[in-house]
Amino acid sequence: MKIGFIGLGVMGSRIAKKMLEGGNQLVVYNRTVTKTENLVALGAQRANDIASLSKECEIICSCLSMPEDCEHIFQNTVLPYARTGTVCIDFSTVGVKTSQRIYTQAKENGISYLDAPVSGGPEGVEQRTLTIMVGGEQEAFVKVLPLLKLFAETIEYLGESGSGSAAKLINQYLVAVHSVAASEAMVAGASFGLDPEQLVHLLTASYGTSRMLERHMKHYVLDRQFQPGGAVKYVHKDVKLANQLFTQAGIGDKLGELAETGFHRAIAEGFGNEDMSAVIKPLEKLCNVEVKRVY
Template sequence: MKIGFIGTGVMGSRMAQRLLGHGFQVAVHNRTFQKVQPLIKNGAIYSETVSELSNQCEIICTCLSMPQDVMTVYMSKQGIIDNAKPGTICIDFTSVGADTSKIINRMAGAKEISYLDCPVSGGPEGAESGTLTIMAGGGEMAFQKVKPVLDVLGDTIEYMGPSGSGSIAKLINQYLVSVHSLAASEAMVTGAAYGLDSEQLLKVLKTSYGDSKILRRHMEQYVLPRHFTPGGAVKYVHKDVLLANQLLQEAGLTQFTGRMAEKAFQKAVEKELSEQDMSAVIKILEEETGTVVKLKD
């Protein structure tokens, strides 16, 4: 079985390496050749174009940045749908809107190609260790066929339903990520503004009902040590909360906290924090209050 992997950035490179490490034959393609070089050294086969890779692989995985990237890779003349063989199964790990997933699924189906929206959660560390949460939407038969591949990449793998279901589940998760990020930032900045020791406050919150994975992740790994090299960048959370807020609006909600999170991440983008870790959203609140959440001097 030959697996193609398109998009070998922070997440994709680690996922492709997991597949190589478990004995799969893997062909890789990325717009930036430098990003595939470590994988080639570890046994991956390099494909110069998407069309070349698509024509040679039985399973094609994509892990891209933005919805427009997914549309281009799948639907352009040199893309997957026009060049993959009938019977190919595509697994898209990108976080996109349900409409994007459904459009690609419909176009792929017309060419007898299966398309699964399988966004993931767990960050680079989860991709590296094979402990990702994978939310799958699309044809259940195709899902069952590629389940052994997904088992290498994640330890919580759920078939959510028809096309778009995986994308919806992921956006709901990202909605919580964005809202929790803002709430944790507001809480810690307020504590610092009133003179509370940030480490001590975090210790208290971690043993109280205010605890959360986001609070621990952001404060322990990024904010307190003032280290904002991204695990998940501001620009991606901003993109996801925009899409998630559309879901909530379409579901009939008129007022929801995600709108505040959207504004906060938009402001972080405007402050040129796009490439920093999502936890850097705290910086706009620190600027407002004139205080910094950090370790003791």
């Protein structure tokens, strides 16, 4: 089986590697060619363009940053060239309507399209514990399930096109809200002279804990290490889309709107390319404290 993979960023490169390690033929494309080098060294084939990749692969995967990139690439350079019967798996986080528009065009071309966003970060891929939320045709899902099992532990088929994207945005809503709440809590603690490491230990053993509190503080903030596992700018994009989804559901005032503001502020202050945990930095500046490990 020949698999094409478009988009070799933090997540895409790792997912593609797991597919290659699973014994699959892999054709890769990335706008920045240097990002293909490690996979080519492991046996992948580099495509010169997306059109040629689409023509020769039975399964086409993508992991892209922005909804507009995703829609443009599929509508203009994947679907016009892919063969009838091809299955497309999109691991990107996009809006429900974006997924449904791509699905509709794919179906008209005799191609299956699955919205299959992922959660768990790069460590989830490495440990094969990723979560995948899938919408689209169930027959196509069953066909690619063995491939997904190479790097994911929790794989849920949720129903019609857009279902996977909706579930992912709900997840990202919680990621954003919990990230800002954890940041506010830790900055408040530091302002009152509490030892940050001790406070994290206490909170993670109490009802106030969250996965974002533990992730951000233990692996990024306390050590002041903000190399991105998932960048601030992408969480901002996700929670903005999630807020639109929640508004469509009929929910008015939302905690997510405050979270969106918090992530927007972090971008405005120059932290957009840092890990999402850097959403704490504007709050630290505001309160004149720094949440860090005391050695």
